[in-house]
Amino acid sequence: MNPSDTLVIVGAGHAGGRAALTLREAGFAGRIVLIGDEAHLPYERPPLSKALLKGGFKGECSLASCSLFSEASFIASGIEHLSGVRVTGIDTAQHSVVLDTGVSLVYSKLLLALGGTSRRLELAEHQLNNVHYLRTFDEAVELEKRLSPGTRLVVVGGGFIGLEVASSARDRGCEVTVLEAGARLAARALPARVSEALLTLHRCKGVVVRLAAQIEAFHGENRIDSVQLASGERIPCDVLLVGIGMQPNLELAHQAGLETGSGIKVDAFLQTSAEDVYAAGDVCEFARNDGVFHRQETWCNAEAQGRVAALNMLGQQQPFTGVPGFWSDHFEFGLQTVGVLAADAQIIEREGVEDGFLLLYLDRQSRLVGASGWGAGNNIAKDIKLCERLIESQTLLPAQQLADASVSLKGLLRGAHA
Numbered sequence: 001m002n003p004s005d006t007l008v009i010v011g012a013g014h015a016g017g018r019a020a021l022t023l024r025e026a027g028f029a030g031r032i033v034l035i036g037d038e039a040h041l042p043y044e045r046p047p048l049s050k051a052l053l054k055g056g057f058k059g060e061c062s063l064a065s066c067s068l069f070s071e072a073s074f075i076a077s078g079i080e081h082l083s084g085v086r087v088t089g090i091d092t093a094q095h096s097v098v099l100d101t102g103v104s105l106v107y108s109k110l111l112l113a114l115g116g117t118s119r120r121l122e123l124a125e126h127q128l129n130n131v132h133y134l135r136t137f138d139e140a141v142e143l144e145k146r147l148s149p150g151t152r153l154v155v156v157g158g159g160f161i162g163l164e165v166a167s168s169a170r171d172r173g174c175e176v177t178v179l180e181a182g183a184r185l186a187a188r189a190l191p192a193r194v195s196e197a198l199l200t201l202h203r204c205k206g207v208v209v210r211l212a213a214q215i216e217a218f219h220g221e222n223r224i225d226s227v228q229l230a231s232g233e234r235i236p237c238d239v240l241l242v243g244i245g246m247q248p249n250l251e252l253a254h255q256a257g258l259e260t261g262s263g264i265k266v267d268a269f270l271q272t273s274a275e276d277v278y279a280a281g282d283v284c285e286f287a288r289n290d291g292v293f294h295r296q297e298t299w300c301n302a303e304a305q306g307r308v309a310a311l312n313m314l315g316q317q318q319p320f321t322g323v324p325g326f327w328s329d330h331f332e333f334g335l336q337t338v339g340v341l342a343a344d345a346q347i348i349e350r351e352g353v354e355d356g357f358l359l360l361y362l363d364r365q366s367r368l369v370g371a372s373g374w375g376a377g378n379n380i381a382k383d384i385k386l387c388e389r390l391i392e393s394q395t396l397l398p399a400q401q402l403a404d405a406s407v408s409l410k411g412l413l414r415g416a417h418a
């Protein structure tokens with residue numbers, strides 16, 4: 001890479017921020033421009049629904065706690081950060097982007113780390129006063145202000161964000177009802193056994209969880225004061241949190257004529273269908289090891305792809321091979337998943353400590369392809385890390401030994417490397 005080159009990153013979230021840092025750490029001394037429409041330095045989103053929502057916000061201090069950079073290290077890095085600025089167009093032939101300020105910027109290489117936007121409910125304008133979504137720090141601040149002991153919070157959607165908010169709000173003394181349209185919680189991402197553990201925990205903690213809930217109407221004059229179900233029952237509501245998933249921000253890619261599917265399509269090196277344009281994070285659709293194209297909406301993916309995309313922008317040609325994984329925290333419990341929870345896999349259950357458990361997914365050759373675990377605190381983390389290494393090792397594993405909690409996973413891994 002020539003020092004006179006300009007590397008432009010659009011989207012100053014996790015993947016974009018990580019990429020900018022990596023470019024400098026890898027020795028690129030030229031111009032790096034990081035453009036983001038949020039007013040903040042890049043930050044990590046997981047604490048928004050957990051620690052920050054639970055503990056309340058103390059202004060910029062809490063934002064600093066989840067920022068990828070300290071203010072000082074950011075200044076020292078010499079990365080130009082255009083905050084509160086939106087990119088409105090890309091001209092791949094001219095190698096330029098257009099900003100909402102009217103200015104154009106020429107790039108040598110471009111990274112699109114655009115993330116996504118919360119899926120919206122169709123509601124009348126006058127109902128929106130107490131309706132919240134949670135994707136950004138600013139939205140978390142607004143939501144947190146509304147949560148007090150006794151507040152009746154109705155959560156639409158029993159996925160991770162809805163349930164984490166339910167857990168944090170309950171810890172703050174709110175009366176919480178979760179309305180999930182499906183037959184079980186977080187069904188898209190979790191095995192039934194883990195969904196069941198989540199449901200039991202939330203109900204034990206006093207969260208009212210309605211499965212197969214069909215919402216008929218939202219009532220209220222200037223705000224939603226009750227949610228009516230198909231049964232006719234009305235659930236009183238002071239605050240409504242909508243957690244029904246997100247949509248990747250694809251407008252720029254469409255306008256620029258990039259190949260897209262459920263995200264911006266990339267090759268093994270995270271390069272899009274346009275020369276010198278890369279994509280990373282929630283917006284990126286890539287082929288897994290098994291050749292299936294998919295997108296991930298996880299911290300691990302944003303972290304790993306941000307890094308790999310940056311190195312490839314510098315010409316390193318590193319294929320992206322990250323093992324997928326995510327975690328989610330609820331009250332004093334946590335769940336974690338690694339690898340692929342393949343529908344045709346053999347599932348082995350293994351006991352964990354303090355009512356925890358681990359589900360191990362084996363392929364036909366008896367190799368570990370995925371694992372999902374549940375446990376108190378961070379108990380499951382060590383086993384999941386070992387599972388990640390067992391997945392990478394491609395070792396043949398005896399199902400009987402995996403099921404036996406007295407046979408250590410570390411021992412099996414050592415055996416794999418013997």
Ligand SMILES: Cc1cc2nc3c(=O)[nH]c(=O)nc-3n(C[C@H](O)[C@H](O)[C@H](O)COP(=O)(O)OP(=O)(O)OC[C@H]3O[C@@H](n4cnc5c(N)ncnc54)[C@H](O)[C@@H]3O)c2cc1C
Nearest residue numbers: 011013014015037045046087114115281282297298299302
């Ligand atoms: C509340 C919450 C909790 C989460 N908890 C977990 C968890 O426990 N575990 C886990 O694995 N994952 C979790 N995630 C998911 C994880 O945070 C995301 O996968 C990660 O943030 C994705 O990073 P990204 O850089 O791809 O997108 P983002 O972090 O969303 O960054 C994209 C940025 O691009 C900006 N942008 C978009 N378009 C433009 C444009 N045209 N011009 C300028 N800027 C633009 C956006 O505003 C945004 O700032 C959570 C997410 C949320 C919202």
